[in-house]
Amino acid sequence: MEHLAAFAGKHVIKVITGVRRCGKSTLLRLYRAWLKDECHVPDERMVVIDLDLLENEALREKHALHQYVLDRLVPGQTTYVFIDEVQRCSGFEDAVESLYARPGTDLYVTGSNAELMSPELGTLLSGRYVEIPVYTYSFHEYAQARHAPEGYEAALFPEYMRWGGFPELATLDSPSAKNAYLEGIYNTVLVKDIAERHTVRDMPTLIRIAEYLYGNIGSLISTAKISGALISGGIKTSRATVNNYIAHLTDAQLFYTAVRHDLRGKERLTMPTKHYASDVGLRNHVAGDNALDSGHVLENIVYLELRRRGYNVYVGMTQGGEVDFIARKMQDIAYIQVSETVTDPRTRERELSSFRGTPVGTPCYLITNDTLPPTGMGGVRHVNVVEWLLGRDTTLA
Numbered sequence: 001m002e003h004l005a006a007f008a009g010k011h012v013i014k015v016i017t018g019v020r021r022c023g024k025s026t027l028l029r030l031y032r033a034w035l036k037d038e039c040h041v042p043d044e045r046m047v048v049i050d051l052d053l054l055e056n057e058a059l060r061e062k063h064a065l066h067q068y069v070l071d072r073l074v075p076g077q078t079t080y081v082f083i084d085e086v087q088r089c090s091g092f093e094d095a096v097e098s099l100y101a102r103p104g105t106d107l108y109v110t111g112s113n114a115e116l117m118s119p120e121l122g123t124l125l126s127g128r129y130v131e132i133p134v135y136t137y138s139f140h141e142y143a144q145a146r147h148a149p150e151g152y153e154a155a156l157f158p159e160y161m162r163w164g165g166f167p168e169l170a171t172l173d174s175p176s177a178k179n180a181y182l183e184g185i186y187n188t189v190l191v192k193d194i195a196e197r198h199t200v201r202d203m204p205t206l207i208r209i210a211e212y213l214y215g216n217i218g219s220l221i222s223t224a225k226i227s228g229a230l231i232s233g234g235i236k237t238s239r240a241t242v243n244n245y246i247a248h249l250t251d252a253q254l255f256y257t258a259v260r261h262d263l264r265g266k267e268r269l270t271m272p273t274k275h276y277a278s279d280v281g282l283r284n285h286v287a288g289d290n291a292l293d294s295g296h297v298l299e300n301i302v303y304l305e306l307r308r309r310g311y312n313v314y315v316g317m318t319q320g321g322e323v324d325f326i327a328r329k330m331q332d333i334a335y336i337q338v339s340e341t342v343t344d345p346r347t348r349e350r351e352l353s354s355f356r357g358t359p360v361g362t363p364c365y366l367i368t369n370d371t372l373p374p375t376g377m378g379g380v381r382h383v384n385v386v387e388w389l390l391g392r393d394t395t396l397a
Helices: 002-006 024-038 054-060 062-070 092-100 119-124 139-145 153-163 167-171 175-198 203-215 223-232 239-251 280-287 294-308 345-353 385-389
Strands: 013-017 046-050 079-084 105-111 129-133 255-262 267-277 312-318 321-329 332-339 364-368 381-384
Touching (some): 002 024, 002 129, 013 024, 024 046, 024 105, 139 153, 139 385, 153 294, 175 280, 203 223, 203 239, 223 239, 239 255, 267 280, 294 332, 332 345, 381 385
Parallel strands (some): 013 105, 046 079
């Protein structure tokens, strides 16, 4: 809301992105209510179009969408135009560019596909848009939605690790209802945002690749490794196909990708990479309870929280090995290791060894689920993950 309000009435396209059902449409509803109540914008100066609705099927063509908005612009006054799931309109880029060129239009578009920010669109609208990413609930938001009494939020953390942060799930209690809801999201993304949009004909291979990524969150993987695993499982495919399907899955924001940086040579390494689920509940649903690796799930939660807080997140390589995360925000940088527990001295030493070779004076943090700080940290700060997620520990705020 603060990001949107800062750009209200400004001649820049607001692009709200995020996986389906994360809350993009709700955010815009709240924003329209704010415009009406605080800025006194009447309903007739707001054009609202949801391209997921069947009654708007005719508007999924760029000329029809463009004309529909033109017919509703208020001459001489700013008209606020909201287009939900804009990627469902073929050639939406042309319609958006033309509407932007007309005085008195304030444009807001949402999409469940990262192709909204593709290089082609970025070039077309260069300097004329801002991206506002929306994520599923943080743990703090989830605890609020579940009405946890102050001081007792930590009791909900195992529940959050299992079911994730899709807002609707916070209103459901039945595991079967939660599973059905997650299955609906997953199938909708696979069919509408991937299969239909990219004309995918080999759905079994797409599904297997998604399952592989969900089962290996937080692990360095390559296209060759995935194609090898598929071939050994009896699925003949090429690296090019695997690469394309991974791109579709990340475009649909089921996954985010963290590339690697070599701190020894200060070089960016693009392969292999790590993939993280946009929501751990969806990951657990697809991968199955047998794949409930709490250590990697915890790492995934930390990764998402860093992104929510505005950090660019990478994987690092040092003299001591792999650093889980390099987090950058403007001029700030930090090195982060995530471990479920380091009460075992051998585990603690393994995690701390990854910080060897990091630049002198750069903050290093070890984030764990341990409530008591371990000893012998050697300048590395221990952070309890629940306290940090709840904002009680202001590290990496």
